Amino acid sequence: MVTRLVLVLGDQLTPDLSALRAADRDRDIVVMAEVRSEASYVPHHPKKIALIFAAMRHFAEELCGDGWRVAYTEYDARDNAGSIPGELLRRAEAHGATEVIATEPGEWRLIEALQDCPLDVTLLSDDRFLASREMFEGWAKGRKELRMEWFYREMRKRTGYLIKGEAPAGGKWNFDHANRKPAVRDLLRSRPMAFTPDEVTEEVLTLVERTFADNFGTLRPFTFAVTRGQARRALAHFVRHQLAEFGTYQDAMLEEEPYLNHALISAYMNIGLLSPREVCDAVQAAWEAGEVPINSAEGFIRQVIGWREFVRGVYFFEGPDYPRRNALNHQRRLPPLYWGAETRMNCLAHAVAQTRDLGYAHHIQRLMVTGNFALLAGVDPAEVHEWYLAVYWDAFEWVEAPNTVGMSQFADGGVVGSKPYVSSANYIDRMSDYCRGCAYDSRQKTGKGACPFNLLYWSFMERHRDRFEGNHRMGRIYATWDRMEPDRRQEILSQADAFLTDLSAGKPV
Incomplete structure (x- = not known):
């Protein structure tokens, strides 16, 4: 029988991967490779590179133990050929293979x-x-707007999560009103849960220290799960100890509490150590057992299936x-x-320092601090x-681009969101303790010491008035702006322009 190659990528570390199910372990060869083209197409955070390489090596060991030739x-x-196609060609020549079975990659670049x-x-x-891609395409075709809320409700019905009969459990589809404290x-x-690196992981850490020393980010301490068993323990720990208050505080930010009640399992799902179904099953079971309130269970499940x-x-x-869209024509470096x-x-x-040290920031830090600015x-x-x-441990283009290009930057022109996610300093002050220790005053709108978020907020609104003035969700904002005295509006815009000039000149701001 002719030998075939079975490609397993670094974000496909799942025993029942479709490529493995279609293969024959008695004659086929699994190909796995740590290659330069994947490790350097952006300057990935050292923790992210270490996570993927360590998880790949452990998964390869598991496959060998299960009878696969790897x-x-x-x-x-x-x-090392330096690329996935190059490695496939090298292995094909060595084993006399011409066929490759692969599960579709999660990025257009690699497809x-x-x-x-x-x-x-x-x-x-x-x-x-x-x-599936086909299911989403069928749902999306013909719609004037692609709104997550409507897709999420469809997914609740399809999966049965938090559904009682035909209705959503608790009588509501979401409990956001209880999740913004x-x-x-x-x-x-x-x-x-944190894990101590074993010998395999330590070898990877040494490699990353030697090879990616110039990348932005701190490698050690490295405490991530790198096997499916560890990832399942991390999930169980979250459900038992953190999930109950996840919903209530999921949007909060504290200087000394980088994790709060967040699970830190997104990367484990994204590389295949956990499946979305087993994650949601665990959350649903905790809710059914009365161990967590519905606002937390629903808030978490919405993040996954929504x-x-x-x-x-x-x-x-x-x-x-899609990743190259720029609907607002923003050009600043x-x-x-x-x-x-x-x-x-x-x-x-603080958000950037936390990102550097941990390779992690939760969704509000990304959306309303670094993304908002x-x-x-x-x-x-x-x-x-x-x-x-580059900088986040769970970032792969399929998940990162719509969240950044779409939700965060509105560069897709409204495909993901119906309005831009922008705010003045008020939101950050309300949801965090960051403003307390800042050189700027979050309550000051103009003048020396005025928070740049306050100045830039109105500058953004005026700059893009033609696009957003007719948005029904933003009419009140423009009404507030128009009620200001003309001199006041000009003062805000002048000071915003001065700030942006300093920013572009590379001056500390």
């Missing part, structure tokens, strides 16, 4: 690379998601050009403060997109 290439191997590979490559559907520091709050499935659907439905340069804005300084300042969304893709 051709594994480590990053510093002398004969196109495999389609151009001079081997017979069969791409199978990635059925680890609860909504600020938090206070609590030394007794449980932290996400946003996660929705943004993947949008990414593939909109096509390969990404400010150096995103790479750790000095800034007097405490919220940004980039949007208000008119930063090129392509640069914002590449930054998010």
Whole structure:
């Protein structure tokens, strides 16, 4: 019988992957490779690279223990071809193979690379998601707007999560009204489960230290799960100790509490160590047992079967050009403060420092601090997109691009969101303790010490008035602006322009 190659990528570390199900372990060879093209197409955070390489090596061991033949290439191997197609060609020549079975990658970039590979490559559907590409396309076609809320309700009905008969449990589809409370520091709050690196992981950490020393981000301590068993323990720990208050404080931000009640399992789902169904099953079971309130169970399940499935659907439905869209024609370069340069804005300084040290920031830090500022300042969304893709441990383009290009930067012109997610300092002050230690005053609108978010908010609104004035969700904002005295409006715009000039000149702001 002819040997076939079975490609398993670094974000496909799942035993029942469609490519593995279609293969024959008695004659086929699994190909796994740590390659330069995947590790460096953006300057990934060292923790992210270490997570993927360590998880890949552990998964390869598990496959070997389960009877598979695995051709594994480590990053510093002398004969490493440097790319996935290159490794497939090298292994094909070594084993006399011409056919490749692969589960469809999660990024257009890699799909196109495999389609151009001079081997017979069969791409199978990635059925680890609860909504197939075909299901989403059928839902999306013909709609004037693609709104997550309507997709989410459809997914609730399809999956049965938090459904009683025909109706949503608790009588509501979401409980956001109970999920926007600020938090206070609590030394007794449980932290996400941490793991001590074993010998395999330590070898990876040494490799990453040696090879990616110039990348933005701190590698150690490294405490992530790198096996399915560890990831399942992290999930169980979250459900037992943190989930109950997840909903209530999911939007809160505290300087000394980077994790609050967040699960830190998104990357484990994104690389295949956990499935979305087992995650939601665990949350549903805790709610049914009376261990967590419905606002927390619903808020978490919505993140998984709502946003996660929705943004993947949008990414593939909109096509390969989606990450490069720039509906607002923003052209400013990404400010150096995103790479750790000095800034007097405490919220940004803290969010960036946390990102550097942990490779992690939760969704509100990303959306309403780093993303909000980039949007208000008119930063090129392509640069914002590449930054998010580089610095976060859970970032893969299928999930990151719609969240950044769409939800955060409104660069898709409204595909993901009906209005831009912008705010003045008031939101950050209400949901965090960042403003308390800031050089700027969140309550001051103009003059020396005025928070830049306050100035830039109105500057953004005026700059894009033609586009947003008719948006029914933004009419009151423009009505408030128009009630201001003309001199007051001009003062705000002049000071915003001066701030942006300093920002573009690279001056500390």
